[in-house]
């Protein structure tokens with residue numbers, strides 16, 4: 094393929110222009126001094142670093158405009174280090190630019206591909222050597238080798254099996270059972286309906302029997318938000334309404350999108366907002382998604398009160414909490 | 425001979441007698457490197473990687489990659505007595521009780537941001553100048569690999585300290601794994617050693633962060649640089665520069681001094697940022713617990729575009745035959761990034777197929793002379809920027825008093841409408857720049873000086889271009905578009921008919937150019953004056 098339009102003639106490399114330091118010894122001397130001073134600034138930086146390390150106490154804070162109150166020890170350590178490095182660099186570059194030869198030189202380039210005869214010799218060698226192995230003539234070896242090589246990769250994969258247990262049914266389960274008391278998080282105090290005013294929110298966990306410790310794995314599934322509004326504000330079907338108690342409604346706090354904590358409750362609109370991707374859930378309509386990428390409402394926990402008047406779960410969650418997964422029953 | 429020269433000679437002799445490398449070394453020391461500011465972007469990537477190795481190694485001396493629960497007893501009072509993981513406690517220890525520890529943490533984090541930013545800038549330089557063309561396709565692919573790994577590495581590093589913010593990031597990563605069809609929940613259980621968050625994750629990603637990925641980085645960077653060395657650097661076009669030469673400065677001493685000096689400058693600037701610009705003050709966030717979250721959760725910017733895509737995804741989930749598929753996670757979290765990165769890796773081959781150009785190229789393109797490619801690049805950047813903006817939608821909303829709803833809809837529509845729009849506009853701009861170049865060559869530069877002709881008319885004086893400048897503006901090739909071969913001479917239909925048609929169509933779009941002035945036109949104009 095040829096170039097349709099012939100180019101203008103190439104005028105060649107522009108003429109070399111001498112720098113001041115190339116022709117004027119005084120300028121060269123000056124440049125030399127400048128390089129030296131830059132190196133000395135670096136030395137000063139290192140000294141500052143050492144001084145800051147041993148001499149500035151870590152409890153001293155100073156005030157700087159823009160930055161505000163800052164730890165002096167850390168600041169001068171950093172400043173010293175920055176200077177010691179930066180000025181070595183400046184010195185070297187200045188040296189190269191003013192005093193080292195600045196004649197552009199030309200190197201020649203040949204095509205990347207080898208000469209034709211080298212290539213054909215290479216191809217011939219490959220063919221010949223591959224032929225010596227005789228794979229083409231011995232299909233049995235070829236097939237068994239393929240099989241062996243294909244299977245040998247299984248062992249390392251199998252070895253990874255013990256990285257973790259199988260999920261079994263765990264993703265569908267939480268520690269909530271019928272009759273489990275709701276306890277405050279933090280505090281572990283059981284709650285009565287009177288503890289929560291209209292407009293109030295509480296983060297709760299299931300009560301654990303004495304001796305059982307609460308791990309992060311538990312919190313990652315069990316966290317529940319308890320919200321109280323006026324009962325007439327609910328817009329629920331009778332079943333879901335029966336899961337509430339005197340205006341108190343409970344939702345899983347683990348976002349149905351990707352599992353962040355749905356932490357923001359807006360009292361006036363009665364919306365729950367997940368700060369991760371702003372999925373917004375309407376509390377009055379059983380945490381239906383009204384905005385954002387979440388595709389499912391937050392699971393609702395059915396609650397009631399026990400004989401002593403404490404709020405308890407009426408039943409476990411009727412669906413898996415948290416983000417979706419392949420086996421999830423999402424009817 | 426001075427004493428110094430004698431020593432240099434002895435060293436050279438010593439080395440050569442043991443390696444026989446005199447010839448190679450001589451060639452190496454006089455190797456020519458073209459000079460241009462944009463060639464320093466790749467250097468910044470390399471230097472910040474070295475800074476990451478140095479500062480990261482320092483951090484490993486104290487960091488304890490364990491999720492074991494401990495009670496904090498360090499000198500940061502507000503968290504005193506709080507239960508937290510050993511990882512978080514040791515990060516606080518580095519920040520408050522190791523001299524220079526906070527500085528190193530901040531240098532490490534700043535270096536990571538600079539590393540990623542320089543990598544993206546370097547990639548753009550390579551893309552817009554066409555430096556990825558034959559014979560440099562391998563290096564482009566290595567580069568895409570490095571970019572991908574960089575994102576993963578940065579995310580893992582961010583996850584190590586186990587503060588509330590980083591734990592939230594891990595939670596999201598777990599949700600993406602869990603969303604994978606068929607294998608998702610199994611994979612999540614294996615990686616986390618059980619239910620989220622478990623007690624294994626940090627020690628596992630620690631090994632990946634400090635050994636596995638840095639090792640792969642080292643290998644890939646070495647290969648990348650060896651190829652640059654061996655293939656010789658590309659150069660910008662200009663008088664005296666051809667496909668058959670390299671014009672620049674020799675490695676020793678000029679280039680060595682400049683590059684070596686530049687390393688110290690990059691390190692110095694990173695240290696300055698580490699000293700003066702606070703980054704990731706994780707003692708303010710508190711330890712991770714899945715039941716809490718800090719408002720305004722933000723990943724680092726190189727993850728921000730992914731977060732933005734996830735945020736704008738429509739709430740789509742299907743339940744078919746008893747199985748749940750979270751399209752709202754899979755599309756923005758895996759499918760779109762997969763398409764983007766695969767497309768990016770294959771682009772050199774796609775372009776050479778579209779143009780039918782299979783030759784080597786060592787002279788860079790001026791972006792305006794490849795309008796289609798430049799427009800494609802601008803379009804991709806627009807896509808990323810819209811996604812990134814949406815990744816910060818909560819911050820933007822509070823800063824500019826907008827509602828998140830408005831930003832979400834702006835970006836949902838914008839990410840579909842804006843990239844093609846930018847493509848068209850960029851292409852037009854490139855073509856008008858080509859037209860301007862043509863005018864310049866034919867009519868010279870406008871001087872702003874007016875002269876009055878004898879009959880009273882004013883004209884502006886045009887100054888002819890220097891031959892160097894005129895050459896620069898006309899040196900590029902303008903290839904003709906490919907002709908579709910529908911049928912051969914005997915009327916047999918081309919078996920690749922449809923493919924060839926598409927290729928010809930793309931080639932036509934690609935080769936849309938303003939014809940550059942021919943030498944004849946230039947001569948005519950000159951005679952005229």
Ligand code: HEM
Nearest residue numbers: 476477480481483484487533536578581582584634638704
């Ligand atoms: C090449 C790319 C690398 C990137 C992009 C990267 C990025 C990061 C980031 C963003 C953090 C969080 C820092 C914070 O704000 O506290 C981090 C933490 C850490 N990195 Fe790296 N890193 C890289 C390489 C390395 C290497 C080579 C090592 C060690 C040999 C290392 C060791 C560490 C350690 C120990 C931590 C946790 C300690 C802490 O956060 O204070 N990193 N990394």
Ligand code: FES
Nearest residue numbers: 348350351367370
């Ligand atoms: S995790 Fe709640 S919106 Fe994404």
